[in-house]
Amino acid sequence: MAKPALQFAQNLAHKPATAIILIAVLLGFTFIDSLDLTEEYIFGAYAKHILFISLIYSVVTLSLNFVTGYVGQTSLGHAAFFGLGGYVSALTTSLLHLPYGVAFILSGLVAALVGLPLGAPALRIKGPFLVVVTYGCGEVFKFIAINLDITGGPAGLPGLISPTLGIAFSDIGVTGKEAFIVAALILALVLAFIMYRLEDSRVGHAFAAIRQDEIAAASMGINPAYYKLMAFVFGAFFAGLAGSLFAHYMSFISPDMLSSNESIMMLTMVVIGGARSIPGAFLGAFLLTITPEFLRFVKDVFGLSYDPWLVLFGLLLVVMMRVKPQGLLGAETVFRR
Amino acid sequence: MLQQIINGLALGGVYALIAIGWTVVFGIVGLINWTHGEVFMIGAFAGYLVITTYHVNFFVALVVAMFFGGLVAYLIERLAYRPLRTGPKLALFITALGASIFIRNLAAIIWEPQSRAYPATFEASVMTWQLGSTVLTINTLQIMIFAVTLVIMAFLQWFITRTMMGKAMLAASQDLEAVSLMGVDVNHLITITFWVSGMLGGAAGVLVGVLYAIDPMMGAMAGLKGWAVAVLGGVGSISGAMVAGLLLGVIENISTTFISSGYRDAIAFVIMIATLVIKPTGLMGFKFEDKV
């Protein structure tokens, strides 16, 4: 019963028509209240909030797929780039008073630039050791953000501007969240498209080769160091962009954004959705964003004195690795042409 | 300065205990046992609960904590890791991550998240010495913790160098396959390894408990510092972990005075990253290399 259903879902997920329908539905929900059809909002601010967060994490999950999916390096420090993008964007707009468009691009570029030296250990350090190095780097970032004055210390930076990209984000839609949803959706789709194209290009082939046998790849002329750095830099760039959007959406930023818990969540989104699967990244991000919200609702309804989410999450990971270690939509890549 | 070194030694000894727990498991199973911090936390709570409910003395608490630490480590291996042992490494690691999140948050539900302190189990007194112009103060508690750590380590050293099982463990940490070819029961060996690792973690939990407050989340940072120490000492090397643990305890204490206390917890990570980048084999480790 469960198997055919999953297979059906997997097939569906990989059809372009599915993607188009899903995008149309998302946009429909986002703007249905702008039509002023009903007294109350059909799809209110809270639902839109969840949608935006899910989309942002989709971008982050896709970006982490470069490192963890494509070149097969487990990273537990990805939140560092996400947070770094946020801080860069916050400081560019509030301290330098530059327009949001500049801050947005800059947040990606700075994250990518920092990704370079952080990716460098990945060239020398393998597997389990790299996990803790990336984790350690993320923690060090958090300590820096907590201890510096310019980043606002443990409290972070409040009062970030609402972005304007051509038009002011606040001018679109009824709740002020619509423009963020559209921006996050565009970012996610652009990234998904790039990844789709890269997978079956010379770069994607090199990624696959390095992941499966680094020494054999090198003997075929592929420079593993170059591609590992490329994966880190690409991943960091898009995580930085996502971080910028997220920070301005929240209108404040704190060191929590850099925390290791965030990094762990990002990695599990990749793994649960299925490494290297583009629909899987979206699925992982949506599932792990919506489920805790749903459980919080359950908690309130049943009057539980504790939040059941994290316990279940831990259990879910253990069970998932037992029954489907490749993730819900994961499969090994086959070059398309 | 000398004062800082003395303060650092007691904590450093505990770090070393945690690190050895990491190292033995990594050496033999090749897994970063992310749940080790949780085993440490369970030890701390087991000790706390027997002391507060049965009013036993410190040494009984220590033994109880070691038992529960070992038991939990064994159960984790049996239920979560063993079915995946031959599977992909990433799946094993995510399992460890999941088990750690599960235990930590389950503990927070059962025991409530707030922190608490062990009731005083001894009359701790403070000794002072005049050394030239500086005054040194030493807490008897610190001395006791350090002594207990040394005893446990001596016992471990005896176990590894003198008993058959210990020798097999040492050999397995360099080449598990060869040991299994020699007819050692690998499952049995791994079970023992997790028991040993868990007992060390549990003991460390109690030792930290008498020094600082405990809470269900305490395993996260302590576990990671233990791993940092294991890396610094050279993963797989027990004597390396001992030296590196003491070193980290002392360095942390010195840096708190000379740099800033805000960065105290970051020091371990910086040291770990630097070690891995500059000298991946650590102080005394051996090399894990790809065979071509």
Added chain:
Amino acid sequence: MLLQVEKLCKNFGGLKAVQNIDFSIDSGEIVAIIGPNGSGKTTFFNVISGILPVSSGGIFFRGQDVTSWKAHDMAKVGLTRTFQNIRLFPELSVRDNLIIGRYSKNSSGALDGIFHSKRLRLEEQSNEQVVNEILEFTGLASMRNVLATNLPYGAQRRLEIARALASEPSLLLLDEPAAGMNPKEVDQLLALIRALKQRGLTILLIEHQMRLVMGIAERMVVFDHGEKIAEGEPAVIRCDPKVIEAYIGTEVNECVGN
């Protein structure tokens, strides 16, 4: 000279795996390296193909000093190899393994991929052509879409060679290509190597059993304990007392029988 090696040494700690090897191979030659287990043959390959750094000595490819080059640099100038203990890309199909073999002949980058540029499309076309041709040539065409990990052993060995050929090498290094093959597979392999020789490819191959290479190698080099103990025509080599001693009788009878 295509490849020239001077006083090459490689140590692992105290172990001298390769000692003071002088060696060269010219375009169009087929040379075999033989020697007992652990005599440093594979290590010699690892060093000249750039996978392991040299301890001392020099390596020259077409007169250019390539001593400190890495494996991926060596592949780019046309030195490609196979591995004794098969290193395919297990989760890729036979065809995709060969596509990766084409890597060093192509030059498109990330932007070409994203925009699916003309350059990428041209490369794809020519890759497809070369890959098909090699699949036919090596007899793997019928297994085109099989994952490498699911191939029978002999086919895996052939795929290793096919993948190396996909890079259109100017020097092909084969490390015990016949290891573990049954007699029929060995015959197919020898036919393949002869066909490659016909095409003028330069081949340096390691072989454990002397008689396998008697028919195809023009020259033989014998390793023992990391040193080159003999070099010359196969007929001469097989009766060299030093070689016989190194092999402690395994092939002596054959020589005496001659």
